[in-house]
Amino acid sequence: MNDVEVVLTVRCYNLDVPYLEASIYSFFSNVNVYFEVRDDEGIMHYPKEWFTVPLNIIEEAIPLIVDKKIDSYRYDKNLQMIIQKGTSE
Numbered sequence: 001m002n003d004v005e006v007v008l009t010v011r012c013y014n015l016d017v018p019y020l021e022a023s024i025y026s027f028f029s030n031v032n033v034y035f036e037v038r039d040d041e042g043i044m045h046y047p048k049e050w051f052t053v054p055l056n057i058i059e060e061a062i063p064l065i066v067d068k069k070i071d072s073y074r075y076d077k078n079l080q081m082i083i084q085k086g087t088s089e
Contacts, residue, residue, distance in 0.1 A: 002037075007055060010062055023065045028053055031077050054080055 012020065025032075025048070033050040057075065060082050064070040073082050 008058065012062075012066055015066060019068070020065060023070050024051075027061060027065075027070055027073075027075055030075065052077075057082060 028051040031052045032048065033052055035047070035050070037045045037047060039045060053075070057080065061070065061073075061075075064073055064082070073084050075081075076083050
């Protein structure tokens with residue numbers, strides 16, 4: 001409902017879309033941005049598709065999602081790093 005700047009477009013082929021979406025929401029849940037937007041008709045919307053993540057982290061997460069390995073990792077928002085689960089930070 002507003003202009004945005006597209007900074008990255010990624011094409012993923014032969015990928016289970018529900019898995020892709022669930023992986024993104026789950027992996028980046030701790031950096032989800034919560035806000036509300038009122039449309040032209042006054043209806044409030046609560047977008048869930050916005051995350052505060054450095055671009056390089058997104059680029060690092062993409063192959064993990066495509067290879068279905070993302071569940072073995074977590075995103076540490078304080079360190080701004082993807083960390084393998086079960087390893088010491």
